[in-house]
Amino acid sequence: MRRKAILALGLLAVAPWLARAITVRTPQGSAEVFSRADLVDLAVLLRLTGAEVHFAAAAGSYSVTLGEHEVQFTPGGSLAVVDGRLTPLPGPVRLLDGRVVGSLATAATLLSPLGWSLRGTAAAPELAKVGEAEQLDVSAVRGPTGTTVIIRGTKQKPQVAAGAAAITLEFAAPVELARPITPEAELAGGELHDNVLTLRLAAGIELAGSYALEDPPRFVLRLARAAPVAPLPSPRSGPLVILDPGHGGEDQGAKGPGNELEKDITLAVARATAAHLQSAGLATRLTREGDETISLTDRTALANRLQATVFVSIHANASAARGAKGAETYYMSADASDPQAAQAAARENAGASPDTVQLILWDLAHVANLNNSARLAHGIQERLDALQSTRDRGIRQAPFYVLTGATMPAALVEVGFLSNPEEAARLLAADTQDQIAAALADAIAAFIRNPTPAPSPAAAPSP
Amino acid sequence: MKAVRAFLAVLLVVAGVTAVVLLARRRQPGPEAAMTPGPTAPTPVPGHVVLFFPGDDALLHREAREVPELPTSNAARVRLVMEELVAGSREGYAAALPWAAAVGAVFVDREGNAYVDLSPPPPDAIEGTDTELAVAYATTNSVVLNCPGVERLQLLFGGQQVATLGHLDFSRPLAPKLDLVAP
Numbered sequence: 001m002r003r004k005a006i007l008a009l010g011l012l013a014v015a016p017w018l019a020r021a022i023t024v025r026t027p028q029g030s031a032e033v034f035s036r037a038d039l040v041d042l043a044v045l046l047r048l049t050g051a052e053v054h055f056a057a058a059a060g061s062y063s064v065t066l067g068e069h070e071v072q073f074t075p076g077g078s079l080a081v082v083d084g085r086l087t088p089l090p091g092p093v094r095l096l097d098g099r100v101v102g103s104l105a106t107a108a109t110l111l112s113p114l115g116w117s118l119r120g121t122a123a124a125p126e127l128a129k130v131g132e133a134e135q136l137d138v139s140a141v142r143g144p145t146g147t148t149v150i151i152r153g154t155k156q157k158p159q160v161a162a163g164a165a166a167i168t169l170e171f172a173a174p175v176e177l178a179r180p181i182t183p184e185a186e187l188a189g190g191e192l193h194d195n196v197l198t199l200r201l202a203a204g205i206e207l208a209g210s211y212a213l214e215d216p217p218r219f220v221l222r223l224a225r226a227a228p229v230a231p232l233p234s235p236r237s238g239p240l241v242i243l244d245p246g247h248g249g250e251d252q253g254a255k256g257p258g259n260e261l262e263k264d265i266t267l268a269v270a271r272a273t274a275a276h277l278q279s280a281g282l283a284t285r286l287t288r289e290g291d292e293t294i295s296l297t298d299r300t301a302l303a304n305r306l307q308a309t310v311f312v313s314i315h316a317n318a319s320a321a322r323g324a325k326g327a328e329t330y331y332m333s334a335d336a337s338d339p340q341a342a343q344a345a346a347r348e349n350a351g352a353s354p355d356t357v358q359l360i361l362w363d364l365a366h367v368a369n370l371n372n373s374a375r376l377a378h379g380i381q382e383r384l385d386a387l388q389s390t391r392d393r394g395i396r397q398a399p400f401y402v403l404t405g406a407t408m409p410a411a412l413v414e415v416g417f418l419s420n421p422e423e424a425a426r427l428l429a430a431d432t433q434d435q436i437a438a439a440l441a442d443a444i445a446a447f448i449r450n451p452t453p454a455p456s457p458a459a460a461p462s463p
Numbered sequence: 464m465k466a467v468r469a470f471l472a473v474l475l476v477v478a479g480v481t482a483v484v485l486l487a488r489r490r491q492p493g494p495e496a497a498m499t500p501g502p503t504a505p506t507p508v509p510g511h512v513v514l515f516f517p518g519d520d521a522l523l524h525r526e527a528r529e530v531p532e533l534p535t536s537n538a539a540r541v542r543l544v545m546e547e548l549v550a551g552s553r554e555g556y557a558a559a560l561p562w563a564a565a566v567g568a569v570f571v572d573r574e575g576n577a578y579v580d581l582s583p584p585p586p587d588a589i590e591g592t593d594t595e596l597a598v599a600y601a602t603t604n605s606v607v608l609n610c611p612g613v614e615r616l617q618l619l620f621g622g623q624q625v626a627t628l629g630h631l632d633f634s635r636p637l638a639p640k641l642d643l644v645a646p
Contacts, residue, residue, distance in 0.1 A: 070573055074569075079624065086619075086624050315591075316591075319557075320517055320557035320561060321517060333640075398631060399637065417521075
């Protein structure tokens with residue numbers, strides 16, 4: 001008896017690791033699909049929907065097409081490209097004995113854009129064509145002012161109720177989750193029961209607003225820290241300049257041949273620039289006062305929250321070309337300032353659902369900011385060129401992360417190359433730092449005090 | 464003693480079942496084995512590609528080179544271009560990717576976006592805006608120039624979408640940037 005029990009226990013312990021076939025029910029009947037532990041043969045499962053599955057050996061990726069939809073994924077990866085959009089998978093796709101396998105949750109994520117869902121249990125899953133129930137695809141995006149949760153695939157405006165650590169959304173018409181909710185940013189997770197979607201929030205996070213959007217239809221929740229947010233400043237009598245000393249804390253930035261640290265040079269130049277601006281009567285604030293680690297989004301968020309007039313990020317450059325030298329000034333590229341980004345930023349900056357007029361107004365302001373950023377960058381570069389010891393490397397546009405969320409004219413200046421031994425030594429000298437600071441302050445002050453018409457976009461360098 | 468015998472019996476059963484499963488699997492190759500192209504590949508068609516590498520002036524410089532085979536599929540061609548970039552310049556330019564990068568998955572979607580997964584750079588491998596610009600645009604310019612139908616490139620690192628390597632926004636596909644190319 002004891003021997004039989006041990007035997008049974010042993011078999012039970014190893015059973016999940018033995019290859020087996022599970023029966024998957026489909027609208028046409030049922031099919032056997034290879035399975036081991038919690039993994040299933042994805043290619044076979046996907047083909048049961050009528051999709052074409054191809055493996056491109058040269059690219060190392062699988063391509064699944066069904067109708068107008070296309071899904072690509074690769075063994076060893078946890079990302080898929082779904083109809084041109086990068087989508088995280090709940091688990092990695094693997095190769096096992098010549099088969100491409102993944103968990104049932106991964107399979108469900110790949111099936112969803114093809115219009116299929118996976119129901120039932122892990123032992124007896126059922127492939128079902130998506131019917132009348134809307135397929136909710138929940139994702140979260142961290143922005144400069146907090147996390148935005150986007151619920152795609154619904155035209156409904158659910159009843160929203162905010163609790164201490166969760167938000168519930170009650171849908172009037174049937175809904176299903178297209179894929180399990182993955183914890184992301186400040187969204188800790190979530191479940192759907194009887195058309196009620198419960199979203200769990202990270203500690204200290206609460207609902208700041210919700211609204212429905214069209215084209216494509218989706219419902220959006222804005223999350224914010226529950227801790228009292230510093231109130232918006234009362235309207236200022238004058239302009240405010242935000243100077244951003246690049247890097248800081250654990251992020252040392254570039255290093256010179258004598259171990260000169262970019263984070264130290266940017267702070268010294270920013271402090272000196274602030275002193276010059278304050279002498280000229282302009283209110284100035286730094287994104288970091290000392291050797292601190294500050295995220296890129298927090299830097300821009302500070303400028304947005306304080307409704308700054310100008311944002312200038314100060315950096316020192318490095319290049320594999322050791323002879324490279326000179327200053328460069330950048331502003332946001334038009335490519336990174338497309339209408340989608342503008343709309344996303346408009347939503348971020350709107351307390352509630354932005355209407356069309358708000359979006360148009362914001363878009364106009366964004367274009368004006370781009371033109372003004374070009375003017376600011378020209379002014380800065382012109383003065384740095386005037387310093388005899390710097391060589392013009394020009395003004396360029398590039399998709400700088402720290403400039404992405406700025407809602408005011410913004411530029412990023414590289415004051416010189418730390419990778420160039422001569423320039424590194426020069427950048428370390430207090431008098432050089434002060435010369436650069438004076439040039440930056442002069443350019444910023446001139447920009448603020450001389451609001452001349454912005455140059456046409458055609459005059460700006462194109463990406 | 465009885466317990467030891469019972470344990471040995473379990474081991475024997477497990478070993479037996481495992482052997483049967485392994486043998487069965489060998490006899491029945493998976494469907495993907497059948498999908499993978501066999502050894503009878505078409506005759507390679509030689510071609511040439513134009514790559515971009517950072518020069519002494521920190522601008523990107525063109526470098527043309529012959530390749531023994533120019534694939535017709537875009538995903539394979541993207542991989543080829545990326546592997547040639549990783550191999551480095553033959554004309555003395557600096558490395559486009561300043562670490563021993565390995566090219567992983569390659570995707571090309573219907574919107575003209577290519578996605579390339581690279582092994583992530585070690586800390587301190589990418590210092591300064593110009594180094595990061597070279598990583599972003601040596602790859603993007605090279606891929607877009609050589610792969611018809613590809614308009615943008617997004618680099619992934621270690622199978623993950625990465626917001627930034629310190630300066631630039633890598634969270635979405637980038638269009639080529641020709642003002643970084645030396646005249």
